[in-house]
Amino acid sequence: xxxxxxxxxxxxxxxxxxxxxxxxxxxxxxxxxxxxxxxxxxxxxxxxxxxxxxxxxxxxxxxxxxxxxxxxxxxxxxxxxxxxxxxxxxxxxxxxxxxxxxxxxxxxxxxxxxxxxxxxxxxxxxxxxxxxxxxxxxxxxxxxxxxxxxxxxxxxxxxxxxxxxxxxxxxxxxxxxxxxxxxxxxxxxxxxxxxxxxxxxxx
Numbered sequence: 001x002x003x004x005x006x007x008x009x010x011x012x013x014x015x016x017x018x019x020x021x022x023x024x025x026x027x028x029x030x031x032x033x034x035x036x037x038x039x040x041x042x043x044x045x046x047x048x049x050x051x052x053x054x055x056x057x058x059x060x061x062x063x064x065x066x067x068x069x070x071x072x073x074x075x076x077x078x079x080x081x082x083x084x085x086x087x088x089x090x091x092x093x094x095x096x097x098x099x100x101x102x103x104x105x106x107x108x109x110x111x112x113x114x115x116x117x118x119x120x121x122x123x124x125x126x127x128x129x130x131x132x133x134x135x136x137x138x139x140x141x142x143x144x145x146x147x148x149x150x151x152x153x154x155x156x157x158x159x160x161x162x163x164x165x166x167x168x169x170x171x172x173x174x175x176x177x178x179x180x181x182x183x184x185x186x187x188x189x190x191x192x193x194x195x196x197x198x199x200x201x202x203x
Contacts, residue, residue, distance in 0.1 A: 002031050006052035014049050015040035016071040027056035046070030076187035077127050077179035081106040081115030086196045094197040097160025100129055100153055117179055125154030129179045134192060136173025163197035172196040
């Protein structure tokens with residue numbers, strides 16, 4: 001407990017702990033020698049508390065710190081990979097796609113800039129992914145996951161396309177991935193990837 005009170009309620013029971021959040025500016029109210037800005041989460045990470053009757057300048061500190069229970073400590077997914085995946089084969093079927101590994105990595109195969117989807121310190125099972133077709137040949141078959149359905153990333157997930165025609169026309173589509181945190185679905189990101197598979201039979 002902080003031994004600082006608003007009425008008969010300790011501030012620890014009013015405000016959310018700061019945890020790993022960056023501190024706000026000092027407010028000039030101290031617990032011992034520590035400004036309480038070091039103890040409580042800034043209001044930007046949650047919702048304001050009820051007014052306490054304690055002021056920093058002309059502002060009630062209930063408007064400066066996040067109310068107890070109002071903070072989400074969950075993290076949004078990330079995307080550090082590129083935006084295209086391509087495979088070229090001169091004499092055999094070409095397959096290309098996107099793979100979300102349980103380790104948190106993203107593979108754009110066979111060529112593409114790989115990356116990461118899982119924030120540091122988070123559990124893969126707290127995230128899920130879906131894809132939708134944005135552009136390209138509507139007749140191209142996308143394998144692996146059904147379109148516009150979420151799949152938990154606690155298991156390996158991938159989609160891919162294949163060009164087995166041997167013609168000069170590549171198979172190419174752009175898909176949009178949505179990744180989100182299952183504990184707070186507002187924590188989401190989208191990213192478009194163009195997948196191109198090319199099999200030109202030159203034999």
